[in-house]
Amino acid sequence: DAMVIQNPRYQVTQFGKPVTLSCSQTLNHNVMYWYQQKSSQAPKLLFHYYDKDFNNEADTPDNFQSRRPNTSFCFLDIRSPGLGDAAMYLCATSRDLGGSGGPREKQYFGPGTRLTVT
């Protein structure tokens, strides 16, 4: 089945040690997103890629970076994780058909990676 895959499902890292979370998709969608969901809070968009164009949300900390080497893969890099970065990280994809009116296609989510910072 076509899907959004996130690896690993659980990640433990040390305070200040760089960590990378992975997302891959078999849907061939041109838009990919990273959301952060802290405990008992709403998922919050960090950034998204429209094809190769990176779009950062204004309040996303500089500590968070992303790479999209090709259509299928997208990575979330946390350069120096702090205790406050412990969260569930959700990857999503959508297909934007272009034209007026903005994005109309639904977002498909992966199962998430739960990050623990010790």
Add this chain to the structure above:
Amino acid sequence: GDSVTQMEGPVTLSEEAFLTINCTYTATGYPSLFWYVQYPGEGLQLLLKATKADDKGSNKGFEATYRKETTSFHLEKGSVQVSDSAVYFCALRAGSNYKLTFGKGTLLTVNP
């Protein structure tokens, strides 16, 4: 800025009970509104959506109506099943923005 407020959980119901999960929003312009569901161990899945006032989204027995006058998009189901146990998220997307703005989620548990 845009925001979504949904009722605090958890909600616990018996099978075949009526479900309402309240959702209200604040947004500029005319947002599209969504309900997503997250089953245990899985990603968020789109349950239903509405893109303009008075639209009714429906899927799997769930319904929600876009009420512009009350800025609400309440989720309802007439008879819940054990398999409906999940976390439900209300969300909006404003205009041409790619971002989904989510509520905090409501955990629903349905007991046999």
